[in-house]
Amino acid sequence: DQQVKQNSPSLSVQEGRISILNCDYTNSMxxxxxxxxxxxxxxxxxxxxxxxxxxxxxxxxxxxxxNKSAKHLSLHIVPSQPGDSxxxxxxxxxxxxxxxxxxxxxxxxxxxx
Amino acid sequence: NAGVTQTPKFRxxxxxxxxxxxxxxxxxxxxMYWYRQDPGMxxxxxxYSVGEGTTAKGEVxxxxxxxxxxxxxxxxxxxxxxxxxxxxYFCASxxxxxxNTEAFFGQGTRLTVV
Numbered sequence: 264d265q266q267v268k269q270n271s272p273s274l275s276v277q278e279g280r281i282s283i284l285n286c287d288y289t290n291s292m293x294x295x296x297x298x299x300x301x302x303x304x305x306x307x308x309x310x311x312x313x314x315x316x317x318x319x320x321x322x323x324x325x326x327x328x329x330n331k332s333a334k335h336l337s338l339h340i341v342p343s344q345p346g347d348s349x350x351x352x353x354x355x356x357x358x359x360x361x362x363x364x365x366x367x368x369x370x371x372x373x374x375x376x
Numbered sequence: 377n378a379g380v381t382q383t384p385k386f387r388x389x390x391x392x393x394x395x396x397x398x399x400x401x402x403x404x405x406x407x408m409y410w411y412r413q414d415p416g417m418x419x420x421x422x423x424y425s426v427g428e429g430t431t432a433k434g435e436v437x438x439x440x441x442x443x444x445x446x447x448x449x450x451x452x453x454x455x456x457x458x459x460x461x462x463x464x465y466f467c468a469s470x471x472x473x474x475x476n477t478e479a480f481f482g483q484g485t486r487l488t489v490v
Binding site for chain 1: 466481
């Protein structure tokens with residue numbers, strides 16, 4: 264049973280436009296959500312996170328939105344740049360438990376010049 | 377600051393051989409994890425540790441063993457490698473506890489079992 268779902272395996276956008284990556288989760292106990300970016304042949308790197316007590320967190324060009332009632336979060340990248348081309352993983356965890364991060368399958372973003 | 381270092385970066389094994397993957401972190405993190413990444417499967421947790429001397433099973437633990445004898449090191453062992461264990465393995469570490477912080481990942485180990 265997949266607890267974190269990224270239903271779009273790939274996304275292609277033009278440079279300068281907005282990229283929106285989506286993530287759904289099924290476990291209502293999750294209370295902390297993270298996005299990781301991964302380039303080929305490298306380890307995932309942390310991008311941005313959001314606690315369940317918030318509905319939005321912004322860091323430069325990156326904004327994460329959380330809709331708890333829908334169990335849905337999204338990552339917005341504005342404006343998109345070619346260097347943003349990577350695989351983006353959504354992850355979730357339950358505080359106070361084992362601190363295990365549960366990952367989605369990832370979305371490959373391609374930003375075209 | 378090295379962060380999380382994995383050794384080796386690449387390895388080819390024959391079916392039935394054994395090997396140990398080493399993960400070292402220099403951030404004094406309590407929690408350490410081993411994940412595997414397979415095409416179309418995302419990152420799946422194999423084993424994890426919430427402190428020195430402790431280990432626990434993750435989502436896909438079969439065929440693997442781990443040890444955390446020292447806080448900074450987390451070893452992943454394959455006693456009898458199988459082709460199904462061909463994958464990219466990532467180690468990660470985090471503060472854990474009540475702090476909501478991210479996990480830091482190593483560069484990965486690409487393992488091929490033939």
